[in-house]
Amino acid sequence: MTLPVAVQLFTLREETEQDFKGTLREVAKVGYEGVEFAGFGGLTADEVKDLLEETGLKPAASHVPIDQLRDNLDDTIAFHQAIGCTRLVCPYLDEEDRDSITAYEAVIGDLRRIADACSKEGISLSYHHHDFELKPIETVIPLKKIWNTPGIQAEIDIYWLVKAGENPVEWIKKYADSTELIHLKDMTTDGTEDFAELGTGGIDVEACVREAEKAGVQWLIVEQDQSRIGAMKSIKKSYEHLTSSVL
Secondary structure (H helix, E strand, O other), X not given: OOOOEEEEHHHHHHHHHHOHHHHHHHHHHHOOOEEEEOOOOOOOHHHXXXXXXXHOOEEEEEEOOHHHHHHOHHHHHHHHHHHOOOXXXXXXXXXXXXOOHHHHHHHHHHHHHHHHHHHHOOOEEEEEOOOHHHOOEOOEOHHHHHHOOOOEEEEEEHHHHHHOOOOHHXXXXXXXXXXXXXXXXXXXXXXXOOEXXXXXXXXXXXXXXXXXXXXXXXXXXXXXXXXXXXXXXXXXXXXXXXXXXXX
């Protein structure tokens, strides 16, 4: 298998807050081929580009808050073009954007407009989910409504699908034509359903990766919202499992 592996930098948010450049250098030493940004530590586009060139890391994608996408899209597009990043991702919705189908429909309208503007500049827009979008509202599954909208790509998160009682392999199959990015994370089997390093929990990560390859996914992205062993140790352990037992 040849799928490249990136890390979502939200996992290392405490580390990047202290030393953004040093953290990316450590990510490269672990062996990751790319990063999915979650902010830029106050660096300019030129500084980010230089850091990527220095480390050899590729800009797999970038999580950008929806308010920034709504209110500052031109500058956002320009920044990402300057660093060579062609995939933007809406990572989360606040309560007011998801408390009704009407609210979701407004969000979808915004995302379609944003996706159209991005597409004209050679950039794709994906939507990253949690578990709340899988809870029916008025018999509607909001995530299906979002991902069935033309122009909006899917960033599938296997942990949140399992958390919601879904089979991630089936979702990868269903959205194979619109999924470039997949978040890989595992779930503990001790009854807490906490986040776990890949290979240490109960999710069939290998099956998800096999299906991702069939679907033509462009990047596997390791993310762990919280870790019991520390973020840097966590991403190392997950990477070692992927490269030794899955890829």
